[in-house]
Amino acid sequence: MLNKSIKELSSLLNKKQISSVDLVNETYSQIEKFDSKLHSFITVKDKSVTLKEAEEKDKNRKSDSSVVFGLPFAVKDAYVTKDLRTTAGSKLLENFNSPYNATVVEKIIKAGGILIGKNNMDNWGHGASNENTNYEIPHNPWDMERITGGSSGGSAVSVSTRMVPFAVGEDTGGSIRNPSSMCNISGLKVTYGRVSRYGAIAYASSLDTVGPMAKSVEDLSYLLEIMAGHDDHDATSSRLPVEKYSQYLGDSIKGEIIGLPKEFLEKGLDPEIKKTVLTATKVFEKLGAKIIEVSLPHFIYGISIYYLIALSETSSNLGRYDSFRYGDKRELFSNETVRRILLGTYALSSGYADKLYKKAQKLRTILIQEYDQALKKCDVLLSPVTPSLPSKIGEMISDPLKNLLEDLYTGTVNLVGAPALVIPAGFSENNLPIGLQIVGKKFGEGELFQLGYSYQQETDWHKKLPIILK
Template identity: 60%
Template sequence: ATVVHKVNSAGAILLGKMNMDAWGHGGSTENTDYGPTKNPWDITRVPGGSGGGPAAAIAARMCSFAIGEDTGGSIRNPAGWCGITGLKVTYGRVSRYGSIAYASSFDTVGPTAKTAEDCALILQHIAGQDPYDATSSPLPMGDYLSHIKQGVKGKTIGIPKEFMSEGLDSEVRQLVLQAAKQFTDLGAKVEEVSLPTSKYAISVYYLLAPSETSSNLARYDGIRYGNGRDKFTPETMRRIMIGTYALSAGYYDAYYKKAQQARTLIIQDYEKVFSGCDMILSPVSPTPPTKLGELISDPVKNMLADIYTVTTNTAGIPALALPCGFTKTGLPVGMQLQGPMFSEELLLQTGYAYQQVTDHHVQKPQLS
């Protein structure tokens, strides 16, 4: 993979691969071939998914950073539930060459680390156009580290009212609003905004992403890449069947085409909001980390764990997840900053400013 070659060339020491939901299909790192990963803050709970292994390892101080993919929240959801920092980049900012495609128009490769500064350092080495990835952007990279200390004074941060309403855990809501107050103290202006079509995001994502995965995984048919069907988990088979159904001739217009039209409306909503504010603040997940077995046994609840993250992948914009506190029982809670296309520099400097006045990111789980 191009990204692995880049971190190798920069002198990183690669320790190995870590556990995840198979094919990126899941939000708890229980849908795996190696057994569930446990959250180091409470081993009766999940670390999030699909990239829960890297997040748990970073939280437990087993490694400094990890490279993962974010298709609908697979970097940010584990970052939020493990109390670390994760960056979902703009679509095309980092090469996807060498990674197995889940949903090709949603997939992004990015870093997970303890801090926004670490994420900036890693992004500086992995971003950029790649001749092996036609979807990688030719636009110039930012200078992510040099500008990271510029602060947020004078910036406008919007909080979507749709992301702070029904279904959001009260402690998560309180901690995100406390973070908003800290941004105000740092000199930013915080105001309420609206993303009315975000209510369609889960439906749009779980029609379009499975449609793309049903096409991408069709290559494992026993002719070209070997037959892997016996290795598909129930969750993966569920998504393949949903996608195949949505793409079938009798239902294409009713489902796939309509979902693509709704995707355009979501993108337009973001463009409208960003015409009046610099970035958006929201929760990463609607609840603190869930118990083992809770999400994998309930497909609908599993999907809804992504309700605040899939909008960014649908729109192709960047988002930075970082810890904003802990529940009364000591579970980490994450927030995310979302920005316009190619605004990684702004998000990282905002996250850095927040982490200079808080200590959530330096807290460690008690490991026995």
């Protein structure tokens, strides 16, 4: 059942052909079957509690209930949840129980979603492989020896193995998009400010975004309608009205202009990923879109700019973990996190702040201008998601610079604040998923859904399941 779309599940629940109790039972049976090997969850709620919630939902269902009413879901362990521990993937918060729910969690629960548990992640969002967790390292269901991508790796695995119909991820420099691509699911990094960050454990506050991860673009569009909107608790959350995103589905993309930045296909990109991106341009052309070449000259400096800013902000944000009010001692930060805090401290320290942090902020302005210029010539940009295929577990953790370079195509989008959709677009010769990224204009999520949905009507990559499910 959990292979069905959110809309289909909601309709079957309305017709009483299935029940929320059935769905919750299936969720736990998938978790029991696969998660002892895959490790997509850090904490799972007690089944007796969620089954009781499901019974309530079945009893109180109305014809106008939200599409997620009675559906199980999971959230990345970066979101605080009341009475359910929140670790951020770190030993430092092993016993932390938040007194309140993050706004995004609260919104989905209010709409009728049933929270099942908290997904594995690179601690504090620090990583692109999910190997930097203090819990069990999650495995990619497409190849158990390989990484899931990160930092929202657990959420991607839970969705790709149909443990839950959807999950909430968090994206600071690619953390939703990279694992979505590596695990063959659809994921959305929203415009900065589209979804409230209240209750999201901060990595880098000017870059952090909250977004949905699901099986299809259609599902993402319904989820964003529920998750988006202004929140008094987050001054950066936008007051722009939330659109009816699902209405973009099915609109023709004839005449859409898609820009392909020439710098994206140059050095450092895996040839199979490059081929996949170029094949996707043909699909869009067939659907009536026009592909043009654009240029982002400063893109090649993106990683340096992104990391100087992200690490400066994280060194400041993680200063709050003093072990007095909550959490354990700072020596429990992992190697990767200590490295990032020290780098950020260095970039902000006197004598270096002008040369490093402030310079990066100025280059951020240049990048924003270049994206603006490019998006004047076209409607959206098409891009790879990661420069390489999922690596073998253990390869990346030993190479700090390689871990940073994984964010090449995704990190600059956070610097700009633009939205970006990731959709499955093919497989490598050894059957590893390859995703495609479409970057839009700020608050242009609707157009991304329109393009992504058209693509998924024309292709069936997003329907392919990992062999372990068969």
